[in-house]
Amino acid sequence: MSLEDLIDAFVNLDEEKVLRIVEILLREGKDPTEILEACRRATALIGERFERGEYFLSELVFASEIFNGVMRIVLPELKREVKPTGKIVLGTVQGDIHDIGKNIFKAFAEAAGFRIIDLGVDVPPERFVEAVRTHSPDILGMSGLLTISYESMKKTVEALREAGLRDKVKIIIGGGRVDEYVKRYTGADEWADNAMLGVKKCREMLGLGG
Amino acid sequence: MVGELKSPEELLKERFERVEKAIGLGEPDRVPLIIFTCGDVLRKYATGYELYFNYDRAREASVKFVTEYPVDVFLAALAAEGFIFALAFSNYPDIAPSIRFWTGPMHDALGDKYTKWPGRELPEDSVLQFIGGQFMDVKEYNKLSDDPVAFVNEVIFPRACVNLEKAGSSKANAALIRLGFEASRYLRFLGESAADLAKVGIPSLPLTFAYAPLDFIGDFLRYPTGALIDVRRYPDEVKRACEALVEPIIKVALSLKPAGAKYAFIPLHLNEYLSPKLYNEFYWPTLRKIIVELYEQGIRSLVFFEGWHDPHLETILELPRGWGIAYFEKTDVRKAKKILGGHTCIMGGVPPSLLLEATPDKIEEYVKSLLGEMKPDGGFILSPGVADIPRAVPHENLKALIEAVEKYGRY
Numbered sequence A: 001m002s003l004e005d006l007i008d009a010f011v012n013l014d015e016e017k018v019l020r021i022v023e024i025l026l027r028e029g030k031d032p033t034e035i036l037e038a039c040r041r042a043t044a045l046i047g048e049r050f051e052r053g054e055y056f057l058s059e060l061v062f063a064s065e066i067f068n069g070v071m072r073i074v075l076p077e078l079k080r081e082v083k084p085t086g087k088i089v090l091g092t093v094q095g096d097i098h099d100i101g102k103n104i105f106k107a108f109a110e111a112a113g114f115r116i117i118d119l120g121v122d123v124p125p126e127r128f129v130e131a132v133r134t135h136s137p138d139i140l141g142m143s144g145l146l147t148i149s150y151e152s153m154k155k156t157v158e159a160l161r162e163a164g165l166r167d168k169v170k171i172i173i174g175g176g177r178v179d180e181y182v183k184r185y186t187g188a189d190e191w192a193d194n195a196m197l198g199v200k201k202c203r204e205m206l207g208l209g210g
Numbered sequence B: 001m002v003g004e005l006k007s008p009e010e011l012l013k014e015r016f017e018r019v020e021k022a023i024g025l026g027e028p029d030r031v032p033l034i035i036f037t038c039g040d041v042l043r044k045y046a047t048g049y050e051l052y053f054n055y056d057r058a059r060e061a062s063v064k065f066v067t068e069y070p071v072d073v074f075l076a077a078l079a080a081e082g083f084i085f086a087l088a089f090s091n092y093p094d095i096a097p098s099i100r101f102w103t104g105p106m107h108d109a110l111g112d113k114y115t116k117w118p119g120r121e122l123p124e125d126s127v128l129q130f131i132g133g134q135f136m137d138v139k140e141y142n143k144l145s146d147d148p149v150a151f152v153n154e155v156i157f158p159r160a161c162v163n164l165e166k167a168g169s170s171k172a173n174a175a176l177i178r179l180g181f182e183a184s185r186y187l188r189f190l191g192e193s194a195a196d197l198a199k200v201g202i203p204s205l206p207l208t209f210a211y212a213p214l215d216f217i218g219d220f221l222r223y224p225t226g227a228l229i230d231v232r233r234y235p236d237e238v239k240r241a242c243e244a245l246v247e248p249i250i251k252v253a254l255s256l257k258p259a260g261a262k263y264a265f266i267p268l269h270l271n272e273y274l275s276p277k278l279y280n281e282f283y284w285p286t287l288r289k290i291i292v293e294l295y296e297q298g299i300r301s302l303v304f305f306e307g308w309h310d311p312h313l314e315t316i317l318e319l320p321r322g323w324g325i326a327y328f329e330k331t332d333v334r335k336a337k338k339i340l341g342g343h344t345c346i347m348g349g350v351p352p353s354l355l356l357e358a359t360p361d362k363i364e365e366y367v368k369s370l371l372g373e374m375k376p377d378g379g380f381i382l383s384p385g386v387a388d389i390p391r392a393v394p395h396e397n398l399k400a401l402i403e404a405v406e407k408y409g410r411y
């Protein structure tokens, strides 16, 4: 069993096989960070299949499920802190509880090495501000699918401005109904309506290239 | 404008014929404009709490909206998704339709865990939240398939509604009686609200309701992601359950036929998630059966293809020509027309973000160019794509939309 087998099983969404290989690799003494790196490569390949129209959202939901399963086994084995690519505070905005897309983005961003602080759903502006103050993230990610979430995103950006924190953090919005207009309305820096693009834009905002 | 000289009765008739003509794939006098709302845009006139708990305030808000923004059909669903309650009573056509949508006071009566409401779990000025949940274990698929109606009543309700925890208890019986009171108030509200709109010349569509079986499982029993994962892990069980749900769903839809219902509204949820392979295996066959059966019984469907439906567009051609209305959200209506033109009436076309942030000029330009392509040969209804309009949409922008249809929509 090799890391290549792991990537292969992951890309083909063979959940049982992925978890089995991870257990075996860990037992054989493989460095957990290498396993995470393999998962990053697998999710990138899954993302490519999605972009080519071979995979759909249900495959992404399932891939996130597999990734979370792997994390549950691997995280406790991590001996040293891996330096994250960047830190993201993430949440679904006030009034909105849609989080399936947010959770997919979270899994793909984590797989890409970002550390995510997930505030959950129906997050009021004050809680976003509080989290930005406490965690000093590089990026604030807001998710929302309802028409009311446009207003909540705008309010959150304004609250950050009032707290003097707007310049300290890049802001990206996501969810199926955001676009250039919504970005302008809310005052965010970037938008993405799919998880892979979101990860790419987060990397770009930190000057890391796509 | 000529319109102002017409009486409300004339306008009512004209607008209704305009919409029916388009649905029948014909060319009306102009492209119809239909606006739906789940409450967001009506919060211009009342708080969320008032809209869902105070029927008088809700009626006033709708009248204010259409007086300011006259459209061809206005539909306010000021209630939560409650199809499971209608299905539970599918053997009682006198009851099923009255509890198809779930109102604030019904939530008070039963204490359901599916929803949260302004002035209850939420601040007064918010919109209601359907949060759903996982109320069925994966091992229970067979019980669901054997008798969906019994399963929902006997197993799911005690889990999903605090006040129905103990069937037959005084508390549970009281909850059902309260629900009955509320259902009749709600029916009266619907009738009065339609009459209010008619008085100012705005027709309502004679609607009934159906559901895609896999969405039923996702929304009310297993949670959307649960249903998607079950499709992979337990494909046979899921398929059998979807088939078992067809009959009670059709019964619910037909329950309003004697009252004159002509269109079955069917909002789709998991369509966007599924690959064509999974869609054609788990989702479409039972949905198609429902649409076709209703069509044969004289009811056309108004299917809301939520999200991005592009990969499945062709399957719509399997339905009989003129089967109903395909309401699209993120799917480009121009692309849909290339495939479905002359076969299916298409509805949609206006993204909410455009109304929110573009200038009136941009909106006019957008509608002009869109109608340039969509108007020829009829069979098109213009509508904002997500079944709502953000409250923050500027007044001039909504006006610009209405004026642009008037200007560029004439045949």
Ligand code: B12
Pocket: A057, A060, A095, A096, A097, A098, A099, A100, A101, A102, A103, A104, A105, A140, A141, A142, A143, A144, A145, A146, A147, A148, A172, A173, A174, A175, A176, A177, A191, A192, A193, A194, A195, A196, A198, A199, B038, B040, B079, B080, B081, B127, B128, B129, B130, B131, B132, B219, B224, B268, B269, B270, B272, B306, B307, B308, B329, B385, B386, B387, B388
């Ligand atoms: C599933 C679903 C639900 C589920 C939600 C389950 C959950 N926990 O998320 C349930 C059934 C609970 C639900 C409830 C409701 N819903 Co709903 N729902 C949907 C549906 C069908 C799919 C949404 C979805 O999950 N899409 C798939 C995900 C994967 O896509 P996504 O979110 O866009 O995410 C991707 C990208 O955007 C990106 N991304 C996401 N977040 C982020 C964040 C960042 C930072 C980045 C970079 C990227 C990123 O990555 C993801 C993967 O590529 C949509 C219709 C549709 N097809 O879009 C309606 C929809 C969103 N719902 C809608 C409505 C109205 C409701 C209800 C109000 C219904 C009611 N009347 O009771 C309630 C509201 C609850 C609330 N207050 O939030 C409307 C919203 C429009 C409006 N009127 O405002 C929609 C659009 C349907 C419609 N009418 O057109 N819903």
